[in-house]
Amino acid sequence: MNVKKEVGEYIKVLKSGSGKIHWVDPYEFREHVLKKSRDFEDKIMDEQEAISKFVKNGDYIITERSPRDPLALTREVVRQKKRNLWLCSIFQLVVPSFLVAGGCLKGMDVGYPDIARNVWRAIESNKIEVSEWNNDALAMRLLAGSLNIPFIPWYTPTIGTDTLEKSGAKVIDDPYTGRPITLLPALHPDVCIISVHQADKYGNARIFGPSVLHHEAALASQKVIVQAEEIIPHEEFRRRPSLTTIPYFVVDAVVVAPFGCHFKTMPGRYWTDIKAFLEWYSYMAEEDKTEEYLEKYIYSVSSHQEYLEKRVGIRRLLELQFLEREYRGEYYL
Amino acid sequence: MKYTDNEFLICQSARLVEDKKNIFMGFGIPQIVAYLAKMLYAPNSNIIYEYGAVGAQLALPYVRGTMADSRNNHASFWFTNMSTVSGLVALGYMDYGFIGALQVDPHGNTNATYVRGRRIGGAGGANIMTGMCKRTVIVLKHEERRFREKLDFATSPGVTSGNLNREYAGLPVNAGAWRVVTSMALFDFEEKSTRMRLIGVSPKYTVKEVLDNMGFEPIVAENVKTLEPPTEKELQLLREKIDPERAIIGED
Numbered sequence: 001m002n003v004k005k006e007v008g009e010y011i012k013v014l015k016s017g018s019g020k021i022h023w024v025d026p027y028e029f030r031e032h033v034l035k036k037s038r039d040f041e042d043k044i045m046d047e048q049e050a051i052s053k054f055v056k057n058g059d060y061i062i063t064e065r066s067p068r069d070p071l072a073l074t075r076e077v078v079r080q081k082k083r084n085l086w087l088c089s090i091f092q093l094v095v096p097s098f099l100v101a102g103g104c105l106k107g108m109d110v111g112y113p114d115i116a117r118n119v120w121r122a123i124e125s126n127k128i129e130v131s132e133w134n135n136d137a138l139a140m141r142l143l144a145g146s147l148n149i150p151f152i153p154w155y156t157p158t159i160g161t162d163t164l165e166k167s168g169a170k171v172i173d174d175p176y177t178g179r180p181i182t183l184l185p186a187l188h189p190d191v192c193i194i195s196v197h198q199a200d201k202y203g204n205a206r207i208f209g210p211s212v213l214h215h216e217a218a219l220a221s222q223k224v225i226v227q228a229e230e231i232i233p234h235e236e237f238r239r240r241p242s243l244t245t246i247p248y249f250v251v252d253a254v255v256v257a258p259f260g261c262h263f264k265t266m267p268g269r270y271w272t273d274i275k276a277f278l279e280w281y282s283y284m285a286e287e288d289k290t291e292e293y294l295e296k297y298i299y300s301v302s303s304h305q306e307y308l309e310k311r312v313g314i315r316r317l318l319e320l321q322f323l324e325r326e327y328r329g330e331y332y333l
Numbered sequence: 334m335k336y337t338d339n340e341f342l343i344c345q346s347a348r349l350v351e352d353k354k355n356i357f358m359g360f361g362i363p364q365i366v367a368y369l370a371k372m373l374y375a376p377n378s379n380i381i382y383e384y385g386a387v388g389a390q391l392a393l394p395y396v397r398g399t400m401a402d403s404r405n406n407h408a409s410f411w412f413t414n415m416s417t418v419s420g421l422v423a424l425g426y427m428d429y430g431f432i433g434a435l436q437v438d439p440h441g442n443t444n445a446t447y448v449r450g451r452r453i454g455g456a457g458g459a460n461i462m463t464g465m466c467k468r469t470v471i472v473l474k475h476e477e478r479r480f481r482e483k484l485d486f487a488t489s490p491g492v493t494s495g496n497l498n499r500e501y502a503g504l505p506v507n508a509g510a511w512r513v514v515t516s517m518a519l520f521d522f523e524e525k526s527t528r529m530r531l532i533g534v535s536p537k538y539t540v541k542e543v544l545d546n547m548g549f550e551p552i553v554a555e556n557v558k559t560l561e562p563p564t565e566k567e568l569q570l571l572r573e574k575i576d577p578e579r580a581i582i583g584e585d
Binding site for chain 2: 065066067089090091093110111112113115120121123124132133134135136137139140143154155156157158159160161162163171174179180181182208209210211212213214216265267268271272274277278281324327330331
């Protein structure tokens with residue numbers, strides 16, 4: 001039986017969305033992976049070096065969270081005035097607002113685009129371009145990317161919705177069930193910026209707690225920059241391999257950034273700085289205030305360490321650590 | 334006892350949850366609904382978040398801006414990730430979904446993206462929730478502009494999607510949009526036409542007031558019930574334990 005022909009006759013594209021997909025052929029991606037170093041080399045560097053070396057203007061980036069927003073590295077992207085980036089905005093709360101305010105973004109794939117008004121304004125006035133998806137659909141695209149398969153069938157965005165029309169998905173008649181099913185193209189970001197609880201100097205990393213898509217995002221991306229709360233000995237990973245979330249050979253840079261998620265939280269270590277969060281929210285709500293915010297918290301300090309010293313302070317950091325104390329046990333810490 | 338429109342909406346929604354079920358939760362009002370339901374009506378139900386916290390217990394009070402942090406995840410029995418939780422929905426493990434909406438159409442299709450050209454949020458996890466939870470409850474403020482014959486943007490499918498029935502959309506039948514709870518009324522969907530049907534009204538309002546504040550005409554059930562007002566116990570929990578800062582329940 002000539003199965004290929006039969007399936008070819010059966011499969012019909014019912015609908016194609018008009019959104020951009022940033023397509024990378026799986027075999028092209030594989031060529032890149034084949035060239036990546038497997039050496040156990042010391043990849044620790046400061047945030048200036050990591051961002052200038054691995055994030056290029058025009059790159060497609062993902063900042064994985066849940067709720068570990070990698071804000072130390074996000075601020076550095078803004079500080080270095082990167083331009084024309086495209087962001088995978090899956091389950092985002094605050095990171096897009098920084099990149100939009102800093103003029104870094106050309107566009108976004110949207111699952112959820114941030115709660116900040118400046119991002120919503122940029123979208124509705126076409127200052128940035130968007131493709132619409134769903135959080136789960138973007139998670140599936142990255143899952144497909146991490147498996148290096150070209151697409152994955154999934155239930156969203158569903159036929160009949162405007163979300164599908166504005167996505168880059170296709171709906172086909174499923175050759176097995178006969179029902180319509182959405183095909184999501186795999187996603188391969190150029191750079192994954194990800195915050196972790198612990199890493200060794202080679203880039204092996206541990207994340208504790210629920211996570212949107214940490215290992216999928218890291219595996220699916222060409223380059224991975226890890227923002228670590230602390231560095232632990234490599235032997236620890238060999239002693240408890242079940243706790244490893246990201247293997248070193250996908251990682252290109254390790255940036256040590258204690259309290260690197262401030263004003264957001266690192267589960268088990270420090271809580272959300274609610275006061276700073278509300279301040280950020282109100283600055284981003286007003287069009288003429290976003291630049292003032294960036295000046296105060298990004299441009300006027302040269303590094304994450306200076307940000308912590310001059311804009312947050314040890315007293316506040318210890319307080320946030322204290323507020324998180326009762327949850328430490330839930331994250332192996 | 335006096336109560337706000339949001340308090341009515343939250344209490345009415347919470348009463349729809351059966352015990353010993355899995356609840357897939359959106360943020361904001363839906364989160365408060367699940368908290369109240371768990372405290373009073375469904376103590377053995379599991380609260381499940383799209384980012385991977387399963388069976389989270391309540392860390393009270395509710396604090397704004399803390400989505401996905403340790404308080405939300407407290408005493409879960411499983412930490413996993415978004416693709417796994419999405420799989421749980423598709424598999425059929427999600428019994429109830431609670432979700433807010435900017436607009437709803439007569440068939441339960443919802444808008445969470447654009448209103449009159451203004452961007453407000455985005456789809457998030459709405460499509461899989463309104464598409465595949467066993468029973469999805471849509472909660473929204475009862476205002477004329479929120480009930481549209483045609484949505485400004487169709488983010489997520491309802492009982493039918495435009496002219497496409499659910500079978501054509503590829504989604505399971507007898508799942509998804511199940512009730513609409515507003516600050517004035519309770520609706521289900523009439524089986525044959527799949528159109529929204531008014532089945533209950535808040536004791537503060539009349540059927541006419543409910544209909545006058547809608548942008549389309551729903552079916553009206555033969556016996557529209559007068560819904561119970563929030564009980565003293567519900568209000569006490571909401572005001573003293575869950576949301577003492579009144580971030581969600583609103584001012585008096």
